[in-house]
Amino acid sequence: MPFATRETETLFREQPKIGNQYLEDALLQSYLKTHLPPKVQEEVSQDLEKFGNRLLTEIKPLARECELSPPVFRQYDAWGQRLDHIITCPAWRRMKEIAAEEGLIAEAYKRRYSNWSRVHQAIKLYLFSNSSGGFSCPLAMTDGAAKVIESLGIPGSLKNAFHHLTSHDPKKFWTSGQWMTERRGGSDVANGTETVARKQPDGAYHLYGFKWFTSAADSDVTLTLARIADAQGHVKQGSGGLSLFFLKVRDEEGKLNNIKVQRLKDKLGTRQMATAELWLDGAKAELISAEGRGVASISSMLNITRIHNVIAAVASMRRMINLSREYALRRVAFGKLLKDHPLHMQTIARMEVQTRGAFLLLMEIVGLLGLVETNMANEQDQLLLRLLIPVAKLYTGKQASAVVVEAMECFGGQGYMEDTGLPVIVRDTLVLSIWEGTTNILSLDVLRSLTKSQGQVMAVFSSTVQVSPHQ
Template identity: 50%
Template sequence: MGTVEETGFFQDPPRLRDEWEDDLALQRYLARALPPDVHAEVVPSLAEMGHLAATDLKAWSDTMDDPANEPRLRPFDAWGRRVDEVETAPAWRRIADVAHERGVVATGYERTHGEHSRLHQFALAYLFNPSSALYSCPLAMTDGAAKTLLVHGDRELIDRAVPRLTSRDPATAWTSGQWMTERPGGSDVGRTETVARAEGPLWRLTGTKWFTSAVTADMALTLARPEGNGPGGRGLAMFYVEVRDEQGRLNDLRVLRLKSKLGTRQMPTAELALDGTLAHLVGPPADGTRNIAPMLTVTRLWNAVTAASGLRRGLALARDYARRREAFEGALIDRPLHQATLAWLRVQHEASLQLAFRAVELLGRDEAGVATEREQQVLRLLLPVTKLTTGKQAVAGASEALEAFGGAGYIEDTHLPVLLRDAQVLPIWEGTTNVLSLDVLRALGGGETLRAYVEEVRRAGAAATSAPLATVAKLAVDAADHAAIWVAQALDAGPQAVQHGARRLSLTLGRALQAALLAAQAQHDLDVHGDGRGVAVAQRFAAEGLDLLEVPGEGRATDAALARDEPLPAPDA
């Protein structure tokens, strides 16, 4: 006879069935965005990845969520020699093999489908990411490194590194790191202290990198200040570093410690000391922050796609659980209040997916040489807007998803809290929301970029011809038009007013385009499938509010006082 704890009711956990078959939003988007012949060719690989994401990859990823399987630093060997080896669990290496073999990076560089190759690649990444134990992070930096080396055109480095960075063979494939953050600078990389000294055609780097993701990578791109260069970002240069030599010895660097983080615990993140690390200069010996921009273009896009895929995973698990969970004399999925919560999660997911993949489309067109000048302008502004908008949505969505499980969402070994822990990094790395808002201001330039962006919102909205969707599209265009007016007014009010409203401006631009894209997708679903679900999604998203702008400068003095905890005068009666 069983004991008390072995009998009675046991709740079934949430389960994934098939991440491709069950993701209607991704299927419908790709059916609209890809030519029919390309769509037919890429779907089998996506179906395979969707199945893996719900089965083997998910199982391996869950084992990596166990603290016993987190990365460990072994600084010395048995005889006292410094080795600084970072040990990872076998599941991490299995996940890596799947990524390389299925071309999660390679697909974007093989260019089998021309301008559509990036869509194929990022659809693979989207399906792969939530079950990857954050192996998507080194893949993002690998992708970014390959693009950066190709952009700068150093044939020696391209021939040596790019075939490895884009390989499908796990035995030869490399991953890349990105070593930018230092103690004085953080997001202000212009304060970088690492010094570069020329040694013949090569360089030696000396300094400390305070936060380096994926320290197990084979190479990295990093910033350092060549001796004699001036201060700030213009005085920096970009360098290519191989982490170990042919014998496996570290390249004159030490792993000081692994970081203890809120999330992304599955991935080794380290503090490094560079002690004369041998490096190759990439590009000119100055303007390093500008030269590394191609890396950020790609990694920020990965961040946005990761955000959309994380929202999808939270929704998928919460929806399945709601069907299994009996509460208040019925299934949770049948309770109107819980239905409203799941509907909200769906809206956030589909809005993020549309924005992220529109940026992917434009990147693919740009790399294929078919983007118009207007599309290139849109892409420059869209990248920071997309990253910051989807990053905030991902955290809010993960929090709601956990709450949908009640107490079970707070228990670590359900593998649910990892959704929120890992989502929280998305508004932080590759530029915080405020840093990216300042990047949005820089991207506005003389105004042509903003005009191109508003035209992009208008173009997407024009596809919505049915009455309810045309209403959504008008709200989107009105918000984008107001953003353009606001910028002109804020510039007249002065730089402090512009900066004070930069976050609201950026989020308004993001939400306006999300609403227009949702309306365009919903019109397609109506026309092709006779399905009105997309209409409801677009309407609900628009009803949340698109225009977040205030009068330029309004509230700036109040915010300054509240931030500093200073007294404010009593309001007039």
């Protein structure tokens, strides 16, 4: 049998391996050393190195379990009683605990590093993204909900919710949904929202309507838009008729808050996360915006979730390039390693340049966000942040899809095999050009930014990137 053994060995492909993603990211470490104050840099680096080890030893295996055990929906029990029970795997629930322990939301609001706290949080999310088993999505919405509540001054009725959303304690940590999309909607919430809010004698509101896409439907709480009905049952149309509501998904006994689950979505990617169609049939909710100011109130949430989208895009590119580069050190083709084929390395180098540019753009944005949140930003900083968020979301979402597909090609046919884990990254990346605004929606958002500022934004942008007006 020796001949058979040798024959088997010729078909063997050595698996690419990655180590501590913080220690292996030279650009990331260089950025921190260059921009963070020495004391902050030292503490943040220690935390990131420790987190990088935890990603390898504990979190990465959980991510694989989330991919292999997606959520299932049990609508009825054996006796015909309606349950509407979304069942998630233990690994998904453990991800939630880890997110709390690592302060993946809390770090941004504790602000122990002042304006650098957002940078610290963003880098942890960047390292976590491709090992999160899809849990990065509920974290994005949770961060967005916390930001909305903070922007409202943390009203007394929402202090408890804010505490839970920003908690380090796994037993207290809540995640939030973002229930905006309806059957007629999508990005056009102003004309597509049909959900109606009816005020009750006790001052609470009951919501009635159908939500077409509700990502992370297993979240504890959510923010949603609805139109308030007057005494005659009439509602105002357009964006001026929308108000923002906060609601708990379940009551104290664990029963759904007059919510019915129609089905789970069968998606191309992000299958680890429960995305559902939900009926709100009198769901008790709290009005948290001024009447008719719902769209304006969610703008701060949209800024945060778009930044999370950028983080996920850059993280996907980085992970695929790291794997491609590692594979090039192991795979032999035409008598030599892939790393010794100039054309192959040129391809990887081109992707590396794109990814580095996207990373630096991301860091510019979170740096500006940190300044704004700590009242250290000037008017130019605020204008630049307003412009760069939709630009970066648009650019990196499209770019990531192209880069991860190119990187998958670096593995040849092996890159197409499900059990390598590479197709999961590709599928989950493709949604990033859709979530939080498609290309044309973002383009219109940029146009509004330019129009409202009467040229100020472009002047700030040009001076920032040192572009001559004659070029």
